[in-house]
Amino acid sequence: MTTRVLYDFADNVATLTLNRPDRMNALTPTLFKEWQAATDRALDDGARAIVLTGAGKAFSTGADLQGGDGPEDALGRDLSNPLETYYNPMIRRLADLPVPVVSAINGPAVGAGMGFALSADIAVMARSAYLMLAFVRIGLVPDAGSTWLVAKAVGRAKALELALLGDEIPAEEGLRLGLVNRVVDDEDVLPTAQALAKRLAQGPSQALGMIRKQVANALDADFDAVLADEAANQAKAGATEDFMEAVMAFREKRPPAFKGR
Structure with missing residues (x-):
């Protein structure tokens, strides 16, 4: 049986690769099940950062409209069912992870594939890749x-333009709009993402996990709610071993050695 999500673990970084290159890594229920399992494995293995990428020439072109690999992958008339059963739980899972996520957008990220690519905390994009909200092209x-991801990044007017027209967004335009963080040569996209993930994995993991959720909460909260969230998280961060290590390292004039505790 073909593995639909490849798993690699090194330097406390788990790299998850969507692996349907013959179908441009189009999404199916089978793939989502393996993706969930691979994410569980990463946390069980003690991953302190996760890289998400695609095999072959694409990151992901979104839902597989041809039905996937078997009867369980076939699309029904009610498209809310796969969203509620597979897509939404996966996007929420990524948002709720206690560790940072870096996406290596190695090729086209289209439709739902764009949503998953941009759900990462840091998005690294290959120069030849593009993003596309292609939904309108198929009704x-x-x-x-x-x-949510696009509107928060680019604002109402531009989000409507991208969604209503469904045009390709080249890598450099995605960077200019603030949709992605880095654009690099194609051969450098995965090494760059993994290097960033390794750097994050060497950091204070508990604080990093709180930061990613704190920023997400701030996008929809008022000022007082943000202040309260900051105070609550600071209390938790201040009680970690990593904070104490940072204080000792500062006093001893050396780099801190964070353990993620």
Whole structure:
């Protein structure tokens, strides 16, 4: 049986690779089940950062409209069912992870694939890759969190333009709009993402986990709620071994050696 999500673990970084290159890594229920299992494995293995990428020439072109690998992958008439059963739980899982996520956008990230690519905390994009909210081209609406992710990044007017026209967004334009963080040569996209993930994995993991959720909460909260969230998280961060290590390292004039505790 073909593994639909490849798993690699090194330097406390788990790299998860969507692996349907013959179908441009189009998404199916089978793939989502393996993706969930691979994410569980990463946390069980003690991963302190996760890299998400695609095999072959694409990151992911979104839902597999041809039905996937078997009867369980076939699309029904009610498209809310796969969203509620697979897509939304996966996008929420990524948002709720206690460790940072870096996406290596090695090729086209289209439709739901764009939503998943942009769900990472840091997105590294290959120079030849592109993003596309292609839903309107097949009579559908954005999903996989892409409405929220894009609107928060670029604002109402530009988000409507991208969603209503469904045009390709080249890598450099994605960078200019603030949709991605880095654009690099194609051969450098995965090494760059893994290097960033390794750097994050060497950091204070508990604080990093709180930071990613704190920023997400701040996008929809008022000022007082943000202040309260900061105070609550600071209390937790201040009680970690990593904070104490940082204080000792400062006093001893040396780099801190964070353990993620």
